[in-house]
Amino acid sequence: MKHTLTAHELTKLLISRDVSSEELTRAVYEHIGKTDKQIGAYITLTKDTAIEQAKEADKRIKEKRGVAPLTGIPIAIKDNMCVKDVLCTCASKMLNDFVPPYNATVINKLRENGLVFLGKTNMDEFAMGSSTETSCFKITRNPWDTNAIPGGSSGGSAAAVASDQAILSIGSDTGGSIRQPASHCGIVGMKPTYGRVSRYGLVAFASSLDQIGPLTKDVWDCAALLEVISGYDPLDSTSLRMDSPDYMSFLNKDIKNIKIGVPKEYFIEGIDKDVELAVKGAIKKLEKLGAIIEEVSLPHTEYAVATYYIIAPAEASANLARYDGVKYGYRAKGEGVDNDLLGMYENTRKEGFGAEVKRRIMLGTHTLSSGYYDAYYLKAQKVRTLIKQDFDKAFKKFDILVTPTSPTPAFKIGEKTDDPLQMYLSDIFTIPTNLAGLPAISLPCGLNKNGLPMGLQLIGDYFDEGKILQVAHAFEQSTDFHRSKAI
Amino acid sequence: MNYEPVIGLEVHVQLSTKTKIFCGCSTNFGASPNTQTCPVCLGLPGVLPVLNKDVVQRAIETALATNCNVVERCIFHRKNYFYPDLPKGYQISQYDMPLGENGWIQIKLDGKVKKIRITRVHMEEDAGKLIHSENSEDLRSRVDLNRAGVPLLEIVSEPDISSPEEAYQYLVSLKQILEYLEISDCNMEEGSLRCDANISIRSVGESGLGTKAELKNMNSFKGVQKALEYEIIRQEKLLGKGEKVVQETRLWNTDLNRTESMRSKEEAHDYRYFPEPDLVNIIVDKEWVSKTRRSLPELPQARRDRLKNEYGLSDYDVEVLTMDKRVADYFEECSKYFPNCKMIANWITGDVLAVSKDRKISINDLNVSPKQLGELLGLIENGTISGKIAKDVFQDMVCTGKDAKQVVSEKGLVQLSDERELVSIIDKIIKQNPKPVNDFRSGKQNALGFLVGQIMKETKGKANPQVVNRILKSKLS
Numbered sequence A: 001m002k003h004t005l006t007a008h009e010l011t012k013l014l015i016s017r018d019v020s021s022e023e024l025t026r027a028v029y030e031h032i033g034k035t036d037k038q039i040g041a042y043i044t045l046t047k048d049t050a051i052e053q054a055k056e057a058d059k060r061i062k063e064k065r066g067v068a069p070l071t072g073i074p075i076a077i078k079d080n081m082c083v084k085d086v087l088c089t090c091a092s093k094m095l096n097d098f099v100p101p102y103n104a105t106v107i108n109k110l111r112e113n114g115l116v117f118l119g120k121t122n123m124d125e126f127a128m129g130s131s132t133e134t135s136c137f138k139i140t141r142n143p144w145d146t147n148a149i150p151g152g153s154s155g156g157s158a159a160a161v162a163s164d165q166a167i168l169s170i171g172s173d174t175g176g177s178i179r180q181p182a183s184h185c186g187i188v189g190m191k192p193t194y195g196r197v198s199r200y201g202l203v204a205f206a207s208s209l210d211q212i213g214p215l216t217k218d219v220w221d222c223a224a225l226l227e228v229i230s231g232y233d234p235l236d237s238t239s240l241r242m243d244s245p246d247y248m249s250f251l252n253k254d255i256k257n258i259k260i261g262v263p264k265e266y267f268i269e270g271i272d273k274d275v276e277l278a279v280k281g282a283i284k285k286l287e288k289l290g291a292i293i294e295e296v297s298l299p300h301t302e303y304a305v306a307t308y309y310i311i312a313p314a315e316a317s318a319n320l321a322r323y324d325g326v327k328y329g330y331r332a333k334g335e336g337v338d339n340d341l342l343g344m345y346e347n348t349r350k351e352g353f354g355a356e357v358k359r360r361i362m363l364g365t366h367t368l369s370s371g372y373y374d375a376y377y378l379k380a381q382k383v384r385t386l387i388k389q390d391f392d393k394a395f396k397k398f399d400i401l402v403t404p405t406s407p408t409p410a411f412k413i414g415e416k417t418d419d420p421l422q423m424y425l426s427d428i429f430t431i432p433t434n435l436a437g438l439p440a441i442s443l444p445c446g447l448n449k450n451g452l453p454m455g456l457q458l459i460g461d462y463f464d465e466g467k468i469l470q471v472a473h474a475f476e477q478s479t480d481f482h483r484s485k486a487i
Numbered sequence B: 001m002n003y004e005p006v007i008g009l010e011v012h013v014q015l016s017t018k019t020k021i022f023c024g025c026s027t028n029f030g031a032s033p034n035t036q037t038c039p040v041c042l043g044l045p046g047v048l049p050v051l052n053k054d055v056v057q058r059a060i061e062t063a064l065a066t067n068c069n070v071v072e073r074c075i076f077h078r079k080n081y082f083y084p085d086l087p088k089g090y091q092i093s094q095y096d097m098p099l100g101e102n103g104w105i106q107i108k109l110d111g112k113v114k115k116i117r118i119t120r121v122h123m124e125e126d127a128g129k130l131i132h133s134e135n136s137e138d139l140r141s142r143v144d145l146n147r148a149g150v151p152l153l154e155i156v157s158e159p160d161i162s163s164p165e166e167a168y169q170y171l172v173s174l175k176q177i178l179e180y181l182e183i184s185d186c187n188m189e190e191g192s193l194r195c196d197a198n199i200s201i202r203s204v205g206e207s208g209l210g211t212k213a214e215l216k217n218m219n220s221f222k223g224v225q226k227a228l229e230y231e232i233i234r235q236e237k238l239l240g241k242g243e244k245v246v247q248e249t250r251l252w253n254t255d256l257n258r259t260e261s262m263r264s265k266e267e268a269h270d271y272r273y274f275p276e277p278d279l280v281n282i283i284v285d286k287e288w289v290s291k292t293r294r295s296l297p298e299l300p301q302a303r304r305d306r307l308k309n310e311y312g313l314s315d316y317d318v319e320v321l322t323m324d325k326r327v328a329d330y331f332e333e334c335s336k337y338f339p340n341c342k343m344i345a346n347w348i349t350g351d352v353l354a355v356s357k358d359r360k361i362s363i364n365d366l367n368v369s370p371k372q373l374g375e376l377l378g379l380i381e382n383g384t385i386s387g388k389i390a391k392d393v394f395q396d397m398v399c400t401g402k403d404a405k406q407v408v409s410e411k412g413l414v415q416l417s418d419e420r421e422l423v424s425i426i427d428k429i430i431k432q433n434p435k436p437v438n439d440f441r442s443g444k445q446n447a448l449g450f451l452v453g454q455i456m457k458e459t460k461g462k463a464n465p466q467v468v469n470r471i472l473k474s475k476l477s
């Protein structure tokens, strides 16, 4: 049952050569063959190249040449990151035949470290959604309850890890798209500081909010994967010009006297009772471990969702303008379209995008249009600054803030698809950190009465992923939540 | 009623940086379609722009040369619109925070100097180019994205221009500055310099502005002038009839010499500008500005002043020599090899520029280096050849690239100044022409010219005319 292990358990076996990367990779594919019909985590599998990559990793290990901590570990990639010569669909009809001619920077980094690419995972179309239900291909089911959603938009990545169909995966987080599905699938998911991981090759949704991060079985794996993918990239002007610290060095440390703030605005009416109890229990646990717990106020929290739904769609409306049927991807055909540029544009975008994507493009186009810009976009930017300032103030006093990741456990498939506002609110606790650009993790903190996992969110100051990992690891090691398995 | 035009010009100039503004692709003109492209300038999903610092450097130079204030922090915006030559569906441009603001340049018209204010100088990326099939069987249009991402500067003037002639002079002066900065080849036919014009008219003496039309599609400075002339008359006629000028974009039709309304659907743009989130603030600190200011080349006005003072040239010579920086450079280089600057100026403004214009090549591609021209003039000065022969020698040099001395010796053109030799030839001519000799002695001055002509004919033009004149006169007196 190699595929059920964590990366750090497997790394030991690979280095001791008790297991080969090829065996491991084949075992994962065998499991995918049995499981993914039911879960639907993957859009594309790249078995042939994966086996080649695994063989190469085995060679590296055998020759003790260029072996990194995660060499030979199979990983799943969210289908919005470009891997050269591999289909990159963003779960959209618009890109259902798009094959990028280049690698995203994270992909290069993963390859340099000898990780093995299993395939591309399902997601909400262009990462717009919180349930992976807006994928144009299929829904992904939650491994803990196949009638429930896995969360989104990185639902495929989270479900793949939770169902042992991948040892590790990477996703992208614009408003909670890593942390919320990690929470719903009972795994660890982290959004690093904005700029920590290069966005080059990540198909943009909202450029000032998007950030790539790890989805893993536990905190050790998260730290190891973060170490591989982070770092300055000259191809991304917004990437941080600073060396990434040695994240592993923050593990296995105590958390005595670490000051943890509990933002009162995150324990609102409407939050699920089980979630509230689990998170409060987790806070008690942290206190027992020596942390100093105190309440804190982030007064502008209530405006975060509204602010986000102005800024993100505005940027998206421009980012998605390139899908016009001219150069690549879907192009509408037919009478009145073939010889008419405007008709071609209109029909291509009408037919190529799904409803949620079109809703956001329209929102963004509207808020940027003349006469509305000041009232919406400009004002939202101002509120964004206020939200940042709330956090700045809090981090003057606290090392870490602790909150629920999501107000509820995974909801039922179809439950919120007709109610976009309800869907948007499921990201209420994750959105503020994207607006501020702060790092945050979600890790398991218990199961609800129906056996569904719930997540604890730890938010850190800028560039302080290390401290987040320290607290997360200490919490994880003193609990058994991460050992519960979906299947 | 008497009307006066109010004109503002928007000039787009392609910068001759080695690489594009946001990627490493070459900016060379004329490569086969889509060969100078990469994922970034193709606007593929997932790519990000990285600003070419050289573009900022050139923009600062241009802003300083046009007396603009270089702002310390500026940003890029996205300008959103759909067109097949625009790969991302938006152009990365500058909007309300341009790099340079509030400048001016000087123009000269009919001896009068006028300042035209510059509103802004900003950076942006060029779009690609559509290639429309001319084959009626195949109506498809194709897209060439080699030009997409080539850096552009937009230089916008205030509506300070009050006639088509002034507009023309403004363009000439601006182009001169850009050429002196060596930031662009300013070739309007190749599209490396483009100009749009905003024009309205108003009753003389009125201070408010009339409704303006935006004119596009002019492909020469003269074209801009003609389009403005046409437009003034068109607007005057409309107002004269009591009709209104419609605010719209009009295209200059070069074949029919008229402006034509563009369909309004295409111009009803709301560009939905917003700050480009993929790029960070551009910080131009004081040190960068002052360093650039110190390294600026001499600009046209300064050069005119200097040439006049340093070489004692006339206004006319200075004007002609500085029109093209390369000509002024040529002049100054030549003066290192030949001391008589007035003579160099005469030659350059005369024979040299005539040949350059004739052959439609730049003075640098003339086959005759400044040093070679200096040597040629030296041969005139020391009497080796006459000025007249020198003109033929110059033509020869242009064709062959040979040195003046080589041409003169190969063709045996050395001037005959040896007195003994000349005396015997003169004696022979006097003997052969008794009538003209008598005519001259009886007071007919033209007869002397005839005799000199005979002597020149005898020597195949090589006789030194001064020496001939002197000897002949003394023999006949």
Ligand SMILES: [Zn+2]
Residues within 6 Å of the ligand: B020, B023, B024, B025, B036, B037, B038, B039, B040, B041, B042, B149
């Ligand atoms: Zn390029």
